[in-house]
Amino acid sequence: MKVKNLQNTLVSIIVPIFNVKAYLKECLLSFINQSYKNLDIILVDDGSDDESLEIALEFASKDERILVLSKPNSGQASARNLGLEFIKGSALREFLESESFIQKNNDFNSNENSSIQSFLKTHTFDKITKEISHTEIQKHFIKIASNFIKTDLENINELLVQNLPSRIIHFVDSDDYIKPDCIELCVKNMLEKNLEILVHNLVEFHESAKEFKNKPKLPTLKKLNKDEYNSGLELLSENKIYDFYFAWQGSFKSEILNRYNLRFTHAIFHEDHDFGTILFALAKKIAYINEALYVYRVRVASTMSGQKVKQMPQKMPSFLLELKPYFKDYQSLRAYFKAYCFVRLALVIEDFYNQMSLQDENFKLKFKTFFTLSTLTYLKIFKISLQNDPLDIKAFLAKFKLSKATILSHFFKDLHRQPKKLKFISNLKYLLKKDNQ
Structure with missing residues (x-):
């Protein structure tokens, strides 16, 4: 299917940030230089104590597509989850960006009867909801500037779990970066092939040797016997991929998350394993393109x-x-x-x-x-x-x-x-x- 007006589709890029001042500018410049311009760039600083937050704010001051969130340090999973709740069009973001949310001498101008609907918990098909009052939300967020919001929450999903607006999402780690045509090719393939997930290849940059190393195929999917599948589970089960992970390896539709209130498991490492497995298990049509659109930095000190x-x-x-x-x-x-x-x-x-x-x-x-x-x-x-x-x-x-x-x-x-x-x-x-x- 040939897609007209490709740039009409908004893409949310979510970036967890922690003490990466040496690499962050290169990462953020890769978003600014994307051939695809309709971007919602969410930078989540997870309690950095170097100059990472300042670098993020510098970029945000020059590009209105960037939203900076600052939170206490509690791990990459919590940063990604906060970013998900703030994708453009979410009820939480619309409230915190609205004129009704104005802080003046610690008083807030807001209708106390207003609220945001939330599911009771993550990782469930149960769609029972509760209402989170704007007053309760105001206790945990401070709007420093129009595109800079601080929170005292380590785990956003203890407060709320939203039904997310329809969106293509791509995660990027803050010490990595993406090729200039990454988002354009993701959107083009997803729309033309009617995909829910598009997976792409990577190239490694080894910091110690200062050299790039190409991969014949994405390591987690090197067993693939074809490039398109009717479901994510068909891909995983047919190829007997039991040890699997997915976060920044491609783009996906937010609707998948809504089916199971799926988020990253809080307060663990390797959280992309269960997230990726369940994301694929919930997904319909999926495809792989063997183009290295992501530059993965192999550095001495990392998670x-x-x-x-x-x-x-x-x-x-x-x-x-x-x-x-x-x-x-x-x-x-x-x-x-x-x-x-x-x-x-x-x-x-x-x-x-x-x-x-x-x-x-x-x-x-x-x-x-x-x-x-x-x-x-x-x-x-x-x-x-x-x-x-x-x-x-x-x-x-x-x-x-x-x-x-x-x-x-x-x-x-x-x-x-x-x-x-x-x-x-x-x-x-x-x-x-x-x-x-």
Whole structure:
């Protein structure tokens, strides 16, 4: 289908920012230089203490398409979720940008009877709503300028979860950047092929060597046997992709999120695994283009590469700071927290399958094997001891509804392939604690 007036489609670019002053200008310039101009650029500063916020505000002062949000440091997931609630056209954004929201000497001009509709929680098909009064919202937000808003909320979804306006969304990490035609090609492909998700390739920039490295195909989708699928689950299940993640690897329609009140799981790392799996499981037509539209920076210190650092960082999200007294160094803290994150996200994926199965018996039968293997893939329970367990991973393991036979069959095969894991085989008892088959 040939698309006329391509630029009529508004695209929201959401960027979580934390202490990236060395890279942020290059990232933001890549948005300014896009061939596609109809952009809603949302920059979410997650409590930076370098000059990142100032750089974001400098760009916002010169481009009215940019909205800057500032929040307490609580991780990339929380920053992305705040950005989602602020996409242009959302009730929250319209209220906070309206003339009725004017702060004067800590008094607000607002109709106290006004409110915003919110779902009760994320990660559910339940569409029961509540009303969040404008007065309640005003307690948590300060409008510093027309395109600069501050909040005291670490987790926006504890306050509200909105039905998002129809939009194409693309996440970008603040130390990366996108090619000049990235958004144009995303929109063109999505509209012409009637897609709900468009995935593209990347090129890596290795900071230490100062060189670019091309990838024959996006690493998570290197098994693909074709480039278009009638659903995201068809893509994942046919290609047996059980360990999957998606956030900045392409663009998607906001309507997918509304089907399940889907957001990133708060207060974990690796949150793009459960988010990506469920996003694809909810999506209809999807396609992959093998064009490197995203430049992924491989740097020495980042969320992922920092796992080998032993010294405790001076600044950590609150959910990591609480763990500090329990561990002698940052490496052991991160190893424990990584195991916790994967258990949490596996539980989120299993819960989605169980909720979906209640609605659709055919879905339950057709995709049982896929979701079982996806869930089990993330249960990395043989890598650490659970004697020191401040987040109570043991209790989360007991919540899984997998049968004992399925668990034993999977993990005995795993132990046969990697016998070193026998060191922590006692962890298996927590997963077998109860059988809710």
